[in-house]
Amino acid sequence: MTAKQNPFFDEAWMPKYDAMTPELCSAALEEALPRAERAFRLVEKQLDISWRGLVLAPMEAVRAPFEVWGTLSHLTSVVNSEAWRAVEERWQPAIIALSQKVSQSKAIYEGMLALLAAGEGLEPWQRHVVERSVQGMRHAGVGLTGAAKARFNRAQTELARLSMRFSNNVLDAEKSTVVEVAPEAAAGIKPDLLQGKGPWKLGIDFATYDSVMRYAEDAGVRERFWRARVTRASAGKGNNAPLIEKILRLRQQVAELLGLPDYAHLSTGAKMAGTPEAVGALLAPMAEVGRPAAKAEDAALAKFARAHGHKGKLQPWDKAFWVERLSQERFGFDEEALRDYFPMERVLEGLFALVTKLFGVSFERAKGALHAWHKEVRFYRVVDAKGALVAGFYFDPYARPGTKNGGAWMNELRTRDFETRRQLPIAVVCCNQKPPRGKAPATMSFYEVVTLFHEMGHALQEMLTTVDSPTCSGINNVEWDAVEIASQFLEQFPYDLTVLRSLSAHVGTGAALPKALAEQIVAKRTFRAGSALVRQLLFAQTDLALHAKTYPGRHKNANAVKEAFAKRLLPAPMHADDRFLNAFTHIFAGGYAAGYYSYKWSETLSADLYGAYLAQPPARRKAFGRRYRDTILALGGSAPAADIFRALMGRDPDPTAILKQEGLL
Numbered sequence: 334m335t336a337k338q339n340p341f342f343d344e345a346w347m348p349k350y351d352a353m354t355p356e357l358c359s360a361a362l363e364e365a366l367p368r369a370e371r372a373f374r375l376v377e378k379q380l381d382i383s384w385r386g387l388v389l390a391p392m393e394a395v396r397a398p399f400e401v402w403g404t405l406s407h408l409t410s411v412v413n414s415e416a417w418r419a420v421e422e423r424w425q426p427a428i429i430a431l432s433q434k435v436s437q438s439k440a441i442y443e444g445m446l447a448l449l450a451a452g453e454g455l456e457p458w459q460r461h462v463v464e465r466s467v468q469g470m471r472h473a474g475v476g477l478t479g480a481a482k483a484r485f486n487r488a489q490t491e492l493a494r495l496s497m498r499f500s501n502n503v504l505d506a507e508k509s510t511v512v513e514v515a516p517e518a519a520a521g522i523k524p525d526l527l528q529g530k531g532p533w534k535l536g537i538d539f540a541t542y543d544s545v546m547r548y549a550e551d552a553g554v555r556e557r558f559w560r561a562r563v564t565r566a567s568a569g570k571g572n573n574a575p576l577i578e579k580i581l582r583l584r585q586q587v588a589e590l591l592g593l594p595d596y597a598h599l600s601t602g603a604k605m606a607g608t609p610e611a612v613g614a615l616l617a618p619m620a621e622v623g624r625p626a627a628k629a630e631d632a633a634l635a636k637f638a639r640a641h642g643h644k645g646k647l648q649p650w651d652k653a654f655w656v657e658r659l660s661q662e663r664f665g666f667d668e669e670a671l672r673d674y675f676p677m678e679r680v681l682e683g684l685f686a687l688v689t690k691l692f693g694v695s696f697e698r699a700k701g702a703l704h705a706w707h708k709e710v711r712f713y714r715v716v717d718a719k720g721a722l723v724a725g726f727y728f729d730p731y732a733r734p735g736t737k738n739g740g741a742w743m744n745e746l747r748t749r750d751f752e753t754r755r756q757l758p759i760a761v762v763c764c765n766q767k768p769p770r771g772k773a774p775a776t777m778s779f780y781e782v783v784t785l786f787h788e789m790g791h792a793l794q795e796m797l798t799t800v801d802s803p804t805c806s807g808i809n810n811v812e813w814d815a816v817e818i819a820s821q822f823l824e825q826f827p828y829d830l831t832v833l834r835s836l837s838a839h840v841g842t843g844a845a846l847p848k849a850l851a852e853q854i855v856a857k858r859t860f861r862a863g864s865a866l867v868r869q870l871l872f873a874q875t876d877l878a879l880h881a882k883t884y885p886g887r888h889k890n891a892n893a894v895k896e897a898f899a900k901r902l903l904p905a906p907m908h909a910d911d912r913f914l915n916a917f918t919h920i921f922a923g924g925y926a927a928g929y930y931s932y933k934w935s936e937t938l939s940a941d942l943y944g945a946y947l948a949q950p951p952a953r954r955k956a957f958g959r960r961y962r963d964t965i966l967a968l969g970g971s972a973p974a975a976d977i978f979r980a981l982m983g984r985d986p987d988p989t990a991i992l993k994q995e996g997l998l
Contacts, residue, residue, distance in 0.1 A: 341401045346747065346757065347725065348404065350706040355416040358405050362424045365398040366431060373431075377440040382451075384459050387444045388466070388804060393753055395435055402428050407746065410738045411729060411763060412706050413504060421497065429490050436473035437482070445470075458971035462804045465970075468603060477590060485590045488583045495583070499566075499576050500738075500922035503915075506565040508735030510537050512557050514549075521550035523669055525770060537562045538734045540767050543780075544669060546653040559650035563908075565916040573915040577891045580921055581879055595882035600927035604814040605934065605974055609877055612930045615988065619933065620870055620902060622997045626863025628904040634659060634861075649908045660860060664853040671854070672776035674837040674846050677730060677766065680777055683836035684789060687826060691958035692797060692966070693718050696726065707733070709768070715796055724749075724796035725759035730775070732765040739765055741784050743791035743820075748809065751801035758807055760792040774840055779854060782836060783824050790823030791816075799967040810970025813928050817935030818942070818974070819965055825943040828855050859996035866995065867902045873930040874898050876920050880927035933991070938978060941990035945982060 340352040341361035372394035380386060402424070409417045435441075445467050448455065455463065474485040514522065516531035523544055527533050535541050537558065545558050566573040584596040593599050597609040606612045635647055638655040647655065661667055685696040696713040703712045709731050715724040727746065729737075747759035764785060769775040777785070795807040803809065808816055826832045830851050837846040846854075875895045878884060888894045891914050899907040919925040942961070949957050964981040978986060992998040 349704040351704045355420045359420050361401045362398060365401055366427050369395040369398050380440050380444055382444050382447055387441055387448060391441055407744055413736045425493055426490055429493050433486050436470050437475045442470050442475045461972055462810055465810055481590055488587050492583050495576050495580050496922040499573050500918055502566040502571040502573050503918055505571055510561050512561050514554055518551040518554050521548045523548055536734050538732055539739055540732055547657040555650040563911045563913055567912045567915045596880040597877050597927040605812045606814055616870055622992055623863050623866035624902060626997055627867045630861045630864050631904040664857050666850055666853060671779050673840050675777040675782055676840050677775040677777055679838040680782055680836045687832055692962045694723055724757055727761035729763040730766050731768040741788050743788045745795050745807060748803045749798050749806040750803040758796050760795040762788040762792050783827050786827055787820045787824040790820035794819040794966050797962055797966040798969045800969045800971050805970035807969050812974050814931035814934040815974030817932055818939050821936050821939035822942050828858050862995040862997055869933060871898055871902050876929040877927055937988055937991045938986045940994040941987045944990055
């Protein structure tokens with residue numbers, strides 16, 4: 334196979350994932366990396382102090398290997414195997430080395446400074462990109478020399494290796510762990526989990542775990558599932574605890590080499606927040622409201638459990654069970670039974686109809702050979718009102734424990750680029766829903782419905798961008814703590830009665846949700862809102878503390894820091910055996926290090942935006958949707974997120990919007 338025939342180099346709009354193999358990926362990187370290094374050196378040698386010479390030319394020089402690497406990263410998240418991992422481990426150091434050469438190029442850096450100092454020749458959006466690039470290069474160590482630079486680069490390479498190990502350990506733990514349930518202990522567990530004759534060996538993927546914890550009547554069964562889930566990656570060669578400490582030490586080293594107090598300052602400095610103190614100013618009032626609310630909620634839950642026969646203190650493996658029972662008594666419905674009202678196909682129809690109404694684009698499912706990475710994957714053409722193609726959209730709905738990462742996410746597979754090539758964007762949304770069984774259709778829990786809307790919000794920002802430069806189209810160049818605004822805005826809509834009912838069609842009768850039931854689902858939105866808030870604050874504040882200069886301080890390890898914040902924030906201390914940090918991939922193997930607060934930061938802005946949408950007279954909401962599309966979705970990273978927010982709202986965000994939405998103010 335020639336280089337041009339290698340699917341990793343295929344520039345066709347839709348990639349041929351089904352032709353991609355680990356061997357071809359390795360061959361592509363082996364060819365592309367040295368070619369990119371030569372091209373980049375030539376750019377430096379023939380430096381042109383202009384937008385094209387300092388931004389586009391370097392990007393074009395190294396585009397090929399980074400695009401191959403991006404495809405590899407996607408495939409390891411959806412069809413993980415030892416062969417794909419081996420390629421990733423082999424080539425990761427070379428990719429990091431190339432990235433460091435680019436981001437630490439003093440010629441490019443000094444050229445950018447000169448371009449900014451000239452004060453002319455740049456459009457406002459170009460200046461914003463260059464300013465952010467200069468900051469990024471500083472944070473990447475462009476100002477370091479000699480031994481300091483060598484230490485910095487070694488630390489970054491090791492951090493990438495450790496993060497990959499961390500993620501793989503979590504994936505392996507979830508793949509290898511099963512909990513056996515005997516027939517006499519299976520009362521309450523939903524039938525779809527108990528196929529065939531018992532005893533049953535059930536996995537601990539979230540969908541299975543969540544269902545067991547809410548419905549299994551046997552507390553012993555719930556305890557075994559709880560312990561299996563919260564101790565993932567906590568033993569043997571796959572124990573992530575030592576990796577956490579190494580990662581934190583290396584991140585502190587990186588920050589100090591850059592002349593910053595700690596990694597928290599390094600992370601927040603490139604975000605909307607700007608400083609850890611600004612984050613604290615947002616979170617502190619939330620804690621003041623959230624903790625007493627959570628305490629009252631737990632007291633009410635304990636009282637309810639005692640009244641219904643529970644003996645003794647509620648343990649962590651008891652809470653979900655009794656929360657579900659309290660919820661059913663208060664709101665009159667069973668979360669799991671709601672699945673029958675949400676067949677996936679109907680949910681998708683309703684979601685697409687809403688997007689069409691709000692933003693004027695439609696989804697057309699493609700037929701025939703998709704060349705996707707799995708047979709379950711589907712592809713949609715996204716078209717405007719005139720039928721013109723706007724973007725592409727892959728949807729990978731079902732869980733595949735052991736080969737597909739848990740949770741849900743959006744990824745950019747093709748960037749909108751009409752500056753260096755004619756390319757429309759393609760986004761993918763990956764979920765982990767239960768696959769259909771037999772002839773029964775795939776159904777969704779209401780939580781999964783909200784999650785799908787969340788990820789579609791991300792995808793819309795990627796697909797509906799109108800920025801032509803790949804430097805800032807879609808989510809590129811968007812501050813990390815603003816990147817959740819679009820996702821959290823869209824996830825509000827399933828709580829709208831009209832939208833909610835449009836997503837439903839009972840699998841047996843085809844009937845929509847009864848209005849009274851829909852009203853109860855909406856009413857439940859603020860149920861135990863205080864408990865949900867303090868849990869998120871625990872994640873966010875633990876994350877910041879772990880990346881502060883004071884760590885480890887008086888706390889011996891990361892788990893001790895987590896426990897200290899749990900005592901401060903939660904109504905009761907966490908169980909001593911809880912090791913959720915060992916599977917906290919967001920901050921140890923993802924992009925949220927010292928940035929988990931981004932969810933609450935973005936949620937504050939998105940709640941404000943949705944409140945403004947609801948405040949519009951019904952006849953004007955469509956117009957608001959178009960303005961939202963033309964700002965938040967269209968402008969991507971071409972301007973600071975705060976400026977784009979003001980362009981839509983005409984003011985700064987209301988910091989109390991989220992607490993009002995959650996019924997806590």
